[in-house]
Every structure is written in structure tokens, then in C-alpha cells.
Amino acid sequence: MPIDRNLRILLVDDQEAFLQIVRQMLRQLGFRNVDVATDGTKAMATLTGAADPYGLVVSDWNMQPMTGLQLLQAVRSEPRLAATPFIMVTGEASKDRVVAALGAGVTGYIVKPVSLDTLKKKLAGLLGPL
16 A cells, blocks of 8 residues: 655754755655754754644754654653654764664664655655555
């Protein structure tokens, strides 16, 4: 069964260019219901304040004042959000980073630069055929 293209997605990054690029990729894949947050604290406020839950979070790791890892930990500790699929995006592929993200409950991990093909494969692996 193909995934719901109306799935609510929250993109989180402090770099406007990244938000625009990934939002455009998601549009190319048919997703239209994409919101953005420019840091982890804003993302957490958006997620907890949403009347309708988000079906996916795609977050950069390196942000201030709340990192992507801290956001992931906050999401996993919130009962209403704990099962939300969460993809971490980072420019660093070090083993320590991957282990830390996995330990915090990340659903997927993408190393920058993000390509349309990589994003499509990751989404299909997490959510079902596109």
C-alpha cells in the first residue's frame, strides 16, 4: 500500500537553503503538507501544539539552541510524539554520531548532501512504497 501523500511533515534546520531544497524534493515526491521550523525549540513547540499529529520529522543535527539530537530525545520522551518517524540529517557520518542517534531512537539517518534519490529511498524504507 503506497504511503499517504497528505502526510504532515516537519522539516527542521537553521539553514534556509536546506529547508527550501528538501521541501522542493518532497514536493517532487508528491508531498504537499510540509511545514518548517528553524530550530529544535521551535520544532518541539510546533509538534506539541499541533492539533493533527505530524507523520514525519526530518531534522538537521547541528542547530542552536536545541540540536537535532536533543529534539529527537524530546520527541521520544513525549508520549504523544514518541512513535513519530524521525530522520536525522547531518554533514557528519562518524560512527559516534550514528550510534548516538540510534541510541536516541532515530528512525533514519541521511548524510548531507541530500539527493532526491536518497530521500526517496529513505522515505520508502520507513513509510512504504512511494
